[in-house]
Amino acid sequence: DGGITQSPKYLFRKEGQNVTLSCEQNLNHDAMYWYRQDPGQGLRLIYYSQIVNDFQKGDIAEGYSVSREKKESFPLTVTSAQKNPTAFYLCASSMGTVEAFFGQGTRLTVV
Amino acid sequence: RKEVEQDPGPFNVPEGATVAFNCTYSNSASQSFFWYRQDCRKEPKLLMSVYSSGNEDGRFTAQLNRASQYISLLIRDSKLSDSATYLCVVITYNFNKFYFGSGTKLNVKP
Numbered sequence: 234d235g236g237i238t239q240s241p242k243y244l245f246r247k248e249g250q251n252v253t254l255s256c257e258q259n260l261n262h263d264a265m266y267w268y269r270q271d272p273g274q275g276l277r278l279i280y281y282s283q284i285v286n287d288f289q290k291g292d293i294a295e296g297y298s299v300s301r302e303k304k305e306s307f308p309l310t311v312t313s314a315q316k317n318p319t320a321f322y323l324c325a326s327s328m329g330t331v332e333a334f335f336g337q338g339t340r341l342t343v344v
Numbered sequence: 345r346k347e348v349e350q351d352p353g354p355f356n357v358p359e360g361a362t363v364a365f366n367c368t369y370s371n372s373a374s375q376s377f378f379w380y381r382q383d384c385r386k387e388p389k390l391l392m393s394v395y396s397s398g399n400e401d402g403r404f405t406a407q408l409n410r411a412s413q414y415i416s417l418l419i420r421d422s423k424l425s426d427s428a429t430y431l432c433v434v435i436t437y438n439f440n441k442f443y444f445g446s447g448t449k450l451n452v453k454p
Contacts (some may be wrong), residue, residue: 266442274447275348275431276388293443323387324443330376330435333442335387 239324241322246311246318252340254309256324263328266305269293270321270338279322282307293302310337311341319343346445347371350436351451361422365448367432368414376435378410379417381428382447390433391417423454 236266237258246252256265263284268276278291282301296315301307311318318343325333350367357363369377377394392399394406394415405418417432419426432445 268444275350276439276444279441281441321385327442330442332378332390332393333433335389338387 234332237324237326237334237336239322239339241339242337244339244341248340249313249344251310253342254311254322254341256307256309256325256326256336257305258285258334258336259305260326260328261304262326262334263304264326265301266325266327266333267291267297267307267309268323268325269300270323276323277308288342347443348432350432350445350447351441351448353429354451355448355450356453358453359398359424360432361452362420365430365432366418367416367434367445368412369432369434369443370413371436372413374413374434374436377406377415378433378435379406379415380403380433380444383428388444389423397415400403402449405433413442419450421447422430424451424452424454426444426450427452434450 266281267279270276277293280299282288298310319341322339324336327333372378379391382388382390387441394408398407403420409417429447429449431447434443
């Protein structure tokens with residue numbers, strides 16, 4: 234089945250630690266996105282990539298980094314510079330502007 | 345100013361009621377519009393696209409008003425299973441990004 238997979242589902246991070254969230258899709262989509270969602274709020278764009286080896290900052294990129302070495306993969310690293318990383322992280326992919334498909338999300342908690 | 349703004353929630357309605365949500369967008373160059381549904385602690389899923397002529401899918405009707413820069417979602421004969429958060433999404437072609445509203449929570453009561 235085609236889809237988009239995020240892992241892990243739950244992640245705990247210690248203060249000062251970098252962590253990487255995985256996002257893989259087998260939909261052959263060119264574009265991939267990372268969003269952050271805080272309780273009771275909408276989705277805010279962190280980074281997006283329209284094509285392999287290229288990506289752009291979204292509205293809240295500070296403290297995050299990404300790579301797009303393969304079409305299928307768009308991992309997100311939450312660095313120690315991100316002061317308030319506890320949130321629900323959603324990865325999405327799309328072919329143009331038709332529809333964005335989402336992974337099931339990763340809940341990151343700082344302990 | 346936010347790219348997309350939605351009605352504040354929650355909307356608490358009885359089963360069988362008709363409920364409408366509105367969403368305004370700030371960029372007149374916006375070209376594509378969608379409504380997504382998000383269940384508690386789950387990922388958003390596409391409910392329906394919104395076309396200039398308006399479109400209907402069963403109990404759901406979506407409309408676009410370009411002059412006033414808003415889109416709407418009408419749900420008729422509400423079911424308990426309609427309880428969720430409804431997100432308005434707007435895309436601007438030149439930036440090719442999906443902008444999400446903060447969502448409107450709907451609670452349908454028996």
